[in-house]
Amino acid sequence: MTLAPRRAKLAAIALTGVGALTLAACSSGGDGNATASGSTGTSGSTSTEFTYLGQTQNTTIISTLESLGSGACSAEQASTPLVSDAIDGTTWDQQLQVLAGSDALSNMSMAAGTPSLMKDFIDAGKVLDLTDAFAQLGMTDPVLPAAEATLKQLYQTDDLYALPTEYNIEGFWYNKALFDQAGVTVPTTWSELVDAAAKLDAAGIQPFIAAGSDGWPVTRLVGDYILRDLGADALQKVADGSAKLTDPEYVAGADAVAALGQAGYFGPAAGSIDYNTAMNQFLTGGGAMFYMGSWALANFNDPEQDQIGVDNIGYFAFPEVEGGKGSISETPANAGIPVMFTTANYTDDIGAWVKCIAENYGNVALAESGQVTGFTITETPADQSDLTTMVQDQIANATGSILWFEAAFTSEGTTVSQTNGGGLATGSLSGADFMALVQTANEG
Template identity: 30%
Template sequence: MKRSQFLTLTAAAAALPLLASCSDGTSGKPMSTSSTVDGDIEARPISWLLSRPANGAVIEVMTQIADEYAQKHPGFSLSLITTPDRPSYLQKYVTLAAAGKLPELFDTDATPFAQKLADQGHMIDVEDLLTSLDVLEDFRPAALDYQRFSDGALHMIPLEFGLEVFWYNTELFDAAGANVPETLEDMPQLCETLAVSGVTPIALDGQDAWPLERYLAFYPFRVAGEDYIAGLKEGRASFSNEPGRLSAQWMHDLGQAGAFQAGFSSVGYADAQGLFTSGRAAMYNIGTWELPALATTELPEPMRDNIDYFTLPVTKDSVTGPDEYVASSGIGVAVNAATYDPLVRDFLKYALERYPELYARSGILGPTTVKPVIPDTALPIYERAIAQAEELGDATLMPWDTQLDPTTNTRLQQELVLLVQGDKSVEEFLSTMDATLTSNTQQA
């Protein structure tokens, strides 16, 4: 995120506390976040603020559903308010929120900012909504849990679901005499072994920042579980506590081992994936949403017989199990309490009845238990990766970029690059991040 964008985002977020209560705009009475609403269904246009791939399954399916609903309810339409990139989306999101002009539906992660919106009554209670529509049990528990705030409240509807695993090139591993790591402690030496063999150990999309930040979250999740990141965002833990210190040292060691490609911080999503699928990198950490590119005949022919995956390794003193790692349901959809009416409820009822089956046709894991349709072009590993979802444990690694406040998160992403590049020591990294965290926790 550029500095100017960051300042705008922070300023808008700072303005939000002025919205001390949530009212209907006419009576001044606080609005209910209950999903119960009385009245006739009167068709009208509604809008959805989002930042998702235009050619992705979510938008394609929801557009189809909206068109179907409009045929039965003349006058209805679903307008998609899209933005070109995530930083721009966040800027628009918090600006509209501060002005009280969010549309009927809007995308959000379970961030501290979203928690503030929910606490002020700006979001419908999604657990209540899904229960009243009799679809709560259709959703994967892990998909719902990913959307929950730290207090367990659910205010976002998941529309996606994916497991994040380490894809690896078996041929490059064999040529280097390397083995799949049993623990995270094994990773730096593994990367050094692969680097000596002449390949890039790990392909990384450094341009988007979150993939590198994901690595920082791995070690604390193994040694301290879910509580550590919750402690950071609530100001009761610090980066220099043992989980954070161990993680910073591990990231430093990965950098010293040459784990990522040269110039990784400027390499984008497609180029990072291409580095792996072309056989120039030995590993690539990404979710099952990329199965069509990584586990079908779309994969370059030399890779088809040489691709496999492993899940997040444990640590020697791990408190989470090998079946517990990142299982993300992506950005969720919140329902604006100020514009919630019988039409919005009825459209969501129709959408949530149709969505599971239509989304399953995309061939990728979805947020419900409806099994995806495996494409005819799938490699054997495709179905194995899909089946992996049935073996998930109870704990889920929550990505830090969805948990920390915007200021701390942006600084963390910047400092992490310097740590991995060797431009900052572990102590300098920890000191800088603790000062940033303390400052922003006090301002919250």
Template identity: 40%
Template sequence: MKKKILSTLLSVAMVAALLAGCGNGSTKETSKETQTNTPSTTESEAATDSTDQGQAATQDPQTEKTIKILSIWAEDNDNGVLINEICKKYQAEMNPNFNWEYELVSSDDLKQKIATLTASNDLPDIFVYESGKPIVDLIDADKIVNISEVLEQYGCADSMNPSAVSLLSTLSGTDDIYDLPLGLNVEGFWYNKALFEQAGVKVPTTWEEFEDALAKLNDAGIQPLAAGGSDKWGVTRLINAYLVRSAGPDAMTKAANGEAKYTDEAYVAAAQKIQDWADKGYFGQGVTTVDMNTAGSMLMTGKAAIFYNGSWFTSNLNDDSANLAGNDGIGFFNVPVVDEKISAGDSYSMNCGNILCFSKEKYDDATGWFIKYFVENMGNTAMKLQGTVKGYNYDTASSNVSGYTQMVLDNINSAKSAFTWYEATMGSEVSTVAQENVQTLLTGDMSAEEYMQSIQDAFDLSN
């Protein structure tokens, strides 16, 4: 596997296709259901054995096959709907001998489940996982399929959104991609237009303007920021926002590669920025007890002016019963710039949400044909059913695109590059410490120096 240095500039070709729902659905119960047509009794030989010199046949051979799928979404929820719809369509349109078993696991238990299955060499044919650092070990251990090779073999690489391919490749640090996207999200600040007008605040483009806006809102008796401190990642995103703009889009990558330390001045300053906001009361009372859903509600009901989240938040904004600000009451702006030479204003935070991986042990020609159908049809399926873009090209219009969705798409049309989120380059041990200790940073029980030192300590222990 060829490795490459994590890029700090990601391709954003077809940028209007970046908005998608975030795959964060989960359940605490584990269940299993098998979709059946004709019971599967055999599996085809591996693709390398059943094709001529690695080249696939020109027509689906309709091989008898049952694929096992491990997911964090129920079949009637979020991406679970799309995965099952693709399976149904493939069975009906291409291969009547195809069947699938669908197993549900809590998102909280996903990593442990995959670790256990990996150890027992029993990964399912297809499984939901997390992009970036979590799949690197699976790639290095040669446990998952090289998707780029499959796309080339089956002649369907042009069905992928180039931005999604670039992002997935960059996150795993590989020349090829080893997973398929289930979303392509952008992140930034959502704001309540009425509260901005009330405080006489304009949408900021520079960090200095942003700080001025926070102060004006606070002086006007308006809570400037809502943050899901109990969910933790909403706060670490804020640390990352300032760090990227003040130290560069590759700051976290440098620390993860050992080229810099988390205790360096710029990193400490980013943590200090968030603690200063908490000290000034910008997050209101009890920020560590507020989850992301509540924080979003505070924005939509006029209890807070600004909320950091991703493009998936449009699903909340489109709920008239929840969004009391109305269909034009909430706006969006990118992370303000500190210095254009360090991090440009046309650079956005992006992620692919959860992704799909394929077991190399279970892979065969029948799976290859299913992957071909999946990437060629997911774009249109997602757009028709949910009005979302999942990282695949599509040629169908959607009647489901809302004004909020269009607003975000219009807002990011000038995007030229991207940066990843705070934990993207962290190992699991480091990521856990970074999130667990961020609450004590907010409360002041841990200084900015101590917070960053705890992350560096975790990094040193894991390397």
């Protein structure tokens, strides 16, 4: 799925017709604009309000928008007030489809959770071409190159169609003290990672922590191994039909992760650990390595949660696979929760909001929420942690990015993958069986 998995899982479930019709009928996206226009505002076109639709599970975006409205975007707020609404994330994509079908999307909303649905919106002309809009608004480089490249890769477009309210690199976060205790150095190859896990285990330290019940933190490892081994285009080949997950060279990636599970390196109850439990386990010293996205900085920088200390947390990139075609310089990344703007009812006033958000959102989100975004930052908080600065530097200097295991899968393939990922961590599911399940789901 497009959204980086968060504290609450946003699993898709069946949409009830009543809820969909209610949203379509009461959406302010189609009613608050006095003059409608195309992909860029026409001279003199105005709107009476700027509408935003988000998910109830996410409060960061709307709180940042409200702060912008009372600060950097106060002029836009005064002329075209922000009006927001939220719906439950479990029916997000279905609700967006209903709204899009009625041209009732809000001026701004969280993007579709499934990349293929977002592509449908783009192909149908429902979503604003931001590359064109930025040019019309006289803007230059408000989005970091790595973040822009990731979004274009995700939606397979030449132009930019969403903004990165987060930009997350992924990799292994590790407990420096536990590494020292076991005499372990930071691994740069898969063999070194396996050797480090064996040393930690021998020292009575759980090598890896993962939310096995959620599945995706484990399947991330499978995808990264494949991309390091077979090259950055390996999973796109599966999506294109020129390769299958059941091909031996792909199964090898799942087998490598399953071997860690069979060795007990994820702990005795890996299949029952959820996201919050895994985070707490790492931050209380319950394990040495934790594969996670940089959105976890909010937890790491919170002294009430982080009992091991932010200065005791290190980071290393997913290691290279010996003889593989991929490079350790290719950073697993995602745009977290992108936001899109609708072409329907786009006016000069909405364009002013787009400009102000693109130029200021990153600074406010970083200062108020500690959120690293994909926007160019012009103001750095004085109390920012070294770990946050490291992540920003990593993003700024990234030479390339790669997407996660399920990024190009079907919705069914994603569900089956994440439902069964925990079986690899417990050693109860072989790599071959796992890949067969996911391949069948993708073809269904």
